[in-house]
Amino acid sequence: MPTLILTAKDVKELIDMPEVIEVVEKAFADWANGKAAMPPKAYVQVERGDFRAMPAAIPGGAGLKWVNVHPDNPSRNLPTVMAILIYNDPSTGYPLAIMDATELTAYRTGAAAAVASKYLARRDSRTLGLIGAGRQAHTQLMAHLSLFDLQEVRAYDRSPAATDRLIKAFPKTRIRAASLADAAESDIVCTVTPAHEPVLMKEHVRPGTHVNAIGADAAGKEELDPSILNNAVVVVDEIVQASRSGEINVPVSKGLFKVESIFATLGDIVSGKKVFERRPSAVTVFDSTGVAIEDVATAKLIYERARAEERYHAVDMVEA
Numbered sequence: 152m153p154t155l156i157l158t159a160k161d162v163k164e165l166i167d168m169p170e171v172i173e174v175v176e177k178a179f180a181d182w183a184n185g186k187a188a189m190p191p192k193a194y195v196q197v198e199r200g201d202f203r204a205m206p207a208a209i210p211g212g213a214g215l216k217w218v219n220v221h222p223d224n225p226s227r228n229l230p231t232v233m234a235i236l237i238y239n240d241p242s243t244g245y246p247l248a249i250m251d252a253t254e255l256t257a258y259r260t261g262a263a264a265a266v267a268s269k270y271l272a273r274r275d276s277r278t279l280g281l282i283g284a285g286r287q288a289h290t291q292l293m294a295h296l297s298l299f300d301l302q303e304v305r306a307y308d309r310s311p312a313a314t315d316r317l318i319k320a321f322p323k324t325r326i327r328a329a330s331l332a333d334a335a336e337s338d339i340v341c342t343v344t345p346a347h348e349p350v351l352m353k354e355h356v357r358p359g360t361h362v363n364a365i366g367a368d369a370a371g372k373e374e375l376d377p378s379i380l381n382n383a384v385v386v387v388d389e390i391v392q393a394s395r396s397g398e399i400n401v402p403v404s405k406g407l408f409k410v411e412s413i414f415a416t417l418g419d420i421v422s423g424k425k426v427f428e429r430r431p432s433a434v435t436v437f438d439s440t441g442v443a444i445e446d447v448a449t450a451k452l453i454y455e456r457a458r459a460e461e462r463y464h465a466v467d468m469v470e471a
């Protein structure tokens with residue numbers, strides 16, 4: 152049996168945001184119900200960035216993503232985040248596919264945030280604020296457009312060129328460049344910067360706002376004023392990962408936020424194990440570090456579509 156080789160171009164042609172949202176939501180429920188396996192991701196630090204190894208098994212699929220984060224890369228005309236994923240048959244271990252997972256990462260990150268917004272944000276949310284307008288902001292927007300009837304999107308980035316690129320990429324969406332305070336005055340706010348100190352401050356956040364804190368995914372990174380967390384319902388994707396490398400990692404290390412104050416994991420909410428009844432004025436925060444079940448669920452989708460549509464290159468990787 153051949154191993155499929157799926158390039159970035161192949162993956163871009165095969166991936167579809169509404170489907171990714173569906174499988175990511177299911178992966179969180181499966182995991183909460185004990186049907187998936189996932190150790191916390193392992194980090195390898197290097198001078199200009201870091202690498203992460205992210206393995207997981209879900210019903211019908213297993214895999215490992217090897218991904219970097221190098222914040223200076225845009226100045227070298229390279230993406231900050233690039234990834235390769237090995238996708239295996241869990242029953243035999245056979246390597247079914249090796250695929251570029253750069254686009255997959257951006258899609259599943261957007262999808263996870265949109266799933267969090269579906270369960271935590273006000274149902275009548277009509278405005279989206281993007282703080283940071285780089286690569287991940289594009290898929291945050293795409294995912295939220297799939298689930299919400301957005302009347303306006305406000306984008307803030309310290310680089311006006313990044314905001315311009317985002318606006319040009321969504322010609323049919325009502326999206327405009329905004330100040331930080333203006334973007335933060337939205338029903339749903341996604342923070343997607345590589346910041347190491349708070350960008351979004353308590354005074355920016357109105358009652359009733361849902362915040363997806365996406366950018367902090369390694370120790371020392373933080374985008375939110377810790378006092379936002381202390382007055383919010385905080386949901387994380389994975390407790391150990393979030394405490395070590397998510398939005399809460401710096402406040403936890405400084406004693407400004409307690410792990411016990413986490414309300415639930417997203418899996419607990421999606422599976423119904425923990426019920427969240429939103430008060431209209433509550434502020435909710437989803438702390439996303441990015442988990443391997445999201446990657447493997449998306450890889451399974453891409454692999455199955457590639458096979459069904461016979462759109463792939465293949466190699467005999469293993470000598471049977």
Ligand SMILES: NC(=O)c1ccc[n+]([C@@H]2O[C@H](COP(=O)([O-])OP(=O)(O)OC[C@H]3O[C@@H](n4cnc5c(N)ncnc54)[C@H](O)[C@@H]3O)[C@@H](O)[C@H]2O)c1
Pocket residue numbers: 220222225231232256260282283284285286287288307308309310313343344345346350364365366367368439440441442
């Ligand atoms: N949670 C997850 O699952 C997940 C997944 C992928 C990436 N990430 C993280 O998301 C962050 C963004 O990734 P990306 O691929 O979009 O990077 P990117 O370099 O493409 O975009 C980041 C943008 O943030 C802007 N920015 C930086 N500091 C800012 C500040 N203080 N205020 C306003 N804007 C600022 C930059 O100008 C840039 O446009 C990174 O920290 C990355 O590690 C998280």
